[in-house]
Amino acid sequence: MAAITISELTKVYPGGVRALDALDLDVADGEFFALLGPSGCGKTTLLRTVAGLEAATSGTVALGGADVTRLPPGRRDVGMVFQDYALFPHMSVLDNIAYPLKIKKRSKADRHARAAEAADYLGLEGLGKRRPGELSGGQQQRVALARALVAEPRIFLLDEPLSNLDARLRLEARTFLKRLQKELAVTTVFVTHDQAEALALADRIAVMDKGRIRQLGTPTEVFRRPANLFVASFIGSTPMNLLPGRVEGDHVVAAGASLPLPDEARALAAGEEIVCGVRPEYLDYGDRPVDGAFAGRVSVVEHLGGSALVTLDVEGEPVHVVVGEGREPAPGDEGWALPRPGRVLLYRDGELVTAPGASEVPEPRMAPTGKENA
Amino acid sequence: MAPLTSPPSEAARRGGTAAASAGGDAAGLGRGRAAAFVAPALVLIAVFLVFPALWTLYLGTTDYRLTGIAASEPKFVGAHNYGDVLGDGDFHHSLWLTLQFVLGSAVIGQTLLGFAIAWVMRDRKGLVRRVVEALVLLAWILPGSVIAFLWIALLDRDGGTLNALLGTPGTAWLIDHPMACVIVFNVWHGTAFSMMLYGAALGNVPPSHLETARLAGASTLQTLRDAVLPRIRGHVLTSLLLISLWTFNDFTPFLITAGGPDHRSEIMSVYVYRTALGDGRLGFGAAISLVMILINLVIALVYLRALRERGRREPREAVTA
Numbered sequence: 065m066a067a068i069t070i071s072e073l074t075k076v077y078p079g080g081v082r083a084l085d086a087l088d089l090d091v092a093d094g095e096f097f098a099l100l101g102p103s104g105c106g107k108t109t110l111l112r113t114v115a116g117l118e119a120a121t122s123g124t125v126a127l128g129g130a131d132v133t134r135l136p137p138g139r140r141d142v143g144m145v146f147q148d149y150a151l152f153p154h155m156s157v158l159d160n161i162a163y164p165l166k167i168k169k170r171s172k173a174d175r176h177a178r179a180a181e182a183a184d185y186l187g188l189e190g191l192g193k194r195r196p197g198e199l200s201g202g203q204q205q206r207v208a209l210a211r212a213l214v215a216e217p218r219i220f221l222l223d224e225p226l227s228n229l230d231a232r233l234r235l236e237a238r239t240f241l242k243r244l245q246k247e248l249a250v251t252t253v254f255v256t257h258d259q260a261e262a263l264a265l266a267d268r269i270a271v272m273d274k275g276r277i278r279q280l281g282t283p284t285e286v287f288r289r290p291a292n293l294f295v296a297s298f299i300g301s302t303p304m305n306l307l308p309g310r311v312e313g314d315h316v317v318a319a320g321a322s323l324p325l326p327d328e329a330r331a332l333a334a335g336e337e338i339v340c341g342v343r344p345e346y347l348d349y350g351d352r353p354v355d356g357a358f359a360g361r362v363s364v365v366e367h368l369g370g371s372a373l374v375t376l377d378v379e380g381e382p383v384h385v386v387v388g389e390g391r392e393p394a395p396g397d398e399g400w401a402l403p404r405p406g407r408v409l410l411y412r413d414g415e416l417v418t419a420p421g422a423s424e425v426p427e428p429r430m431a432p433t434g435k436e437n438a
Numbered sequence: 439m440a441p442l443t444s445p446p447s448e449a450a451r452r453g454g455t456a457a458a459s460a461g462g463d464a465a466g467l468g469r470g471r472a473a474a475f476v477a478p479a480l481v482l483i484a485v486f487l488v489f490p491a492l493w494t495l496y497l498g499t500t501d502y503r504l505t506g507i508a509a510s511e512p513k514f515v516g517a518h519n520y521g522d523v524l525g526d527g528d529f530h531h532s533l534w535l536t537l538q539f540v541l542g543s544a545v546i547g548q549t550l551l552g553f554a555i556a557w558v559m560r561d562r563k564g565l566v567r568r569v570v571e572a573l574v575l576l577a578w579i580l581p582g583s584v585i586a587f588l589w590i591a592l593l594d595r596d597g598g599t600l601n602a603l604l605g606t607p608g609t610a611w612l613i614d615h616p617m618a619c620v621i622v623f624n625v626w627h628g629t630a631f632s633m634m635l636y637g638a639a640l641g642n643v644p645p646s647h648l649e650t651a652r653l654a655g656a657s658t659l660q661t662l663r664d665a666v667l668p669r670i671r672g673h674v675l676t677s678l679l680l681i682s683l684w685t686f687n688d689f690t691p692f693l694i695t696a697g698g699p700d701h702r703s704e705i706m707s708v709y710v711y712r713t714a715l716g717d718g719r720l721g722f723g724a725a726i727s728l729v730m731i732l733i734n735l736v737i738a739l740v741y742l743r744a745l746r747e748r749g750r751r752e753p754r755e756a757v758t759a
């Protein structure tokens with residue numbers, strides 16, 4: 065168990081690709097932390113540098129306060145699960161789990177006892193004699209987890225832990241992982257490109273792009289108040305509506321709708337060009353004209369199961385609205401989408417407009433609801 | 439054979455009617471024409487392989503000599519030659535030297551050196567790798583007579599390069615340590631094949647397996663034992679099979695030491711050459727040749743059996759790969 069402190073970490077690959085760019089990050093002891101970003105954003109490089117599999121070009125990595133930047137991976141006390149699990153096909157499940165202990169020269173009886181214990185804990189009873197090839201994907205992942213945990217590492221790293229599982233198993237494994245992490249309370253960092261996974265699992269998320277962290281926060285913060293347009297367009301399974309607009313007095317005009325200026329954006333001067341962001345989940349659909357609503361014609365209705373995603377054609381701009389079950393309009397209907405109070409975000413030059421002086425108001429910590437992650 | 443090469447479904451059924459008229463194969467050639475196509479190759483094989491082999495078998499049962507009365511009227515002597523070969527002290531000595539040669543230069547030397555180079559070069563790119571590979575390959579592709587000359591120049595007693603480098607003028611390497619010279623020479627000559635084969639094999643080991651070992655803190659030897667060797671066992675066996683056979687039959691050492699001094703580097707192929715063509719005892723040489731073929735067969739069978747055993751255990755494991 066240890067906190068991770070990363071400061072000024074830079075990684076430049078031979079050939080000049082700058083995968084990490086003077087990156088600072090603190091992960092608290094016992095935290096479940098997600099590195100989220102599109103492919104090529106440096107998230108996997110960051111994870112591998114923490115593990116010691118990549119050498120940092122400059123900057124430091126500290127575990128539990130001790131600088132480990134120059135330590136080889138074997139002496140960092142780190143458990144890691146690879147995307148392909150990396151189980152040795154010629155070894156039985158128990159031998160695979162006991163592998164780190166074998167390298168640490170524990171006695172055979174000791175390491176088999178510990179491996180069996182870890183296997184039982186992860187729900188692998190009775191599979192100890194099998195080969196990895198005879199297990200399902202979910203079981204293989206648990207073997208890899210058990211192997212990473214058996215030597216009681218200080219931190220735990222997961223590279224795309226759910227990407228090799230099919231959709232049904234993935235949900236199961238997600239719940240399993242979250243419970244396991246809470247029970248063990250070991251500092252865990254995982255890499256994912258799937259924002260829903262990050263929102264569901266992590267205590268905190270770092271959204272990365274081009275070797276830098278674009279936003280750091282709880283899932284709720286990142287989902288509700290994306291700090292910039294990159295995060296706004298990346299987070300959310302239904303992408304956020306981002307409409308170009310202009311400030312006019314105490315109103316914002318975007319896509320033909322005149323919305324009241326949010327309190328935090330009072331400082332904006334009239335006539336300033338902004339981007340108005342509002343999530344489809346935070347728009348209320350109605351079939352009667354309302355003040356301050358986006359008015360348009362329904363062009364597409366997509367069923368999401370418990371709800372439907374309606375695309376309104378508002379003055380040539382598509383506006384997405386999530387509409388509850390049973391209230392779906394038909395394509396061609398006239399419709400109005402009213403933003404809920406306090407849910408409209410304004411972006412100037414790609415950054416979220418916040419109240420001057422006042423730093424980000426901490427949001428009440430709230431578990432994201434199922435709808436938000438679906 | 440023929441039906442296997444065509445798509446099994448519809449095409450084969452359609453081919454059925456055509457084949458019936460043309461002789462029962464997918465290509466619609468008919469037996470006669472198919473045989474005609476194969477015939478030239480079969481004739482070549484018969485003339486250059488089967489006939490000499492049978493001729494050797496026959497010669498082995500005669501007292502045929504290169505010169506003298508027995509050259510014009512060879513007499514049938516039955517298994518007499520074979521008995522002589524197996525009881526011959528020179529033959530035992532030569533077999534022992536060949537064993538040293540195969541184990542020392544092929545199984546240990548080329549395999550270890552080739553693997554070591556492939557391992558060190560595995561994630562190296564650019565100039566260093568290309569230069570090393572080019573040098574090792576060069577030793578492999580140069581004609582035997584050329585490299586023999588190079589090695590004689592290297593090991594020469596007076597003015598040899600090695601003596602100049604080591605500061606040991608007058609050391610007659612080829613006379614004092616003929617077998618060691620031949621073994622080192624063959625390691626140098628043949629390492630390229632192992633290097634290339636293991637280079638390709640190491641590409642098959644998933645990087646995450648090597649990294650798992652690194653994270654556990656495994657040493658290089660432990661990594662090789664746990665993560666690498668189990669993955670490349672098939673490649674190791676194939677490589678060992680091929681280079682054992684090649685080395686067993688290799689004649690190039692003759693160009694350097696000519697089997698001498700005093701038969702001290704007379705490996706099997708050189709021994710056959712000396713008895714059959716040097717001493718002119720063709721019948722006796724033919725008998726040795728047959729024994730050599732049998733030894734080759736035994737080596738091949740041992741490896742093939744090991745490969746097959748591995749293949750039988752593998753299919754289950756292939757699922758994870």
